[in-house]
Amino acid sequence: MAATSKTLxxxxxxxxxxxxxITLDNPRSDLSSAEIEAAMDLIIAxxxxxxxxxxxxxxxxxxxxxxxxxxxxxxxA
Numbered sequence: 326m327a328a329t330s331k332t333l334x335x336x337x338x339x340x341x342x343x344x345x346x347i348t349l350d351n352p353r354s355d356l357s358s359a360e361i362e363a364a365m366d367l368i369i370a371x372x373x374x375x376x377x378x379x380x381x382x383x384x385x386x387x388x389x390x391x392x393x394x395x396x397x398x399x400x401x402a
Contacts, residue, residue: 326395326396327393327394327395327396328393328394328396329391329392329393329394330350330351330391330392330394331350331351331352331389331390331391331392332348332349332350332351332352332389332390332392333348333349333350333352333356333361333387333388333389333390334346334347334348334386334387334388334389334390335347335348335349335361335364335365335384335386335387336384336385336386336387336388337365337368337369337381337382337383337384337385338381338382338383338384338385339376339378339379339380339381339382340378340379340380340382341377341378341379342378343376343378344385345374345376345378345381347368347374352389356389358387361387362384362387365384365387366384368381369381369382369383369384
């Protein structure tokens with residue numbers, strides 16, 4: 326049986342120049358790139374998250390990843 330899932334992956338650049346990834350499971354199906362960018366801008370402006378490389382300073386990438394998993398075997402009970 327196949328199971329499908331979606332993940333929103335937002336990548337930021339830290340003060341140290343390193344990528345910092347924040348992922349959220351099951352984003353809304355009607356979520357727009359403008360809404361995601363606005364949320365990322367808010368995260369940066371309000372300094373909501375920090376990392377070992379310092380504060381988040383810029384947006385690097387946005388992806389919605391759609392994954393299908395086919396379970397091919399279940400052991401007998």
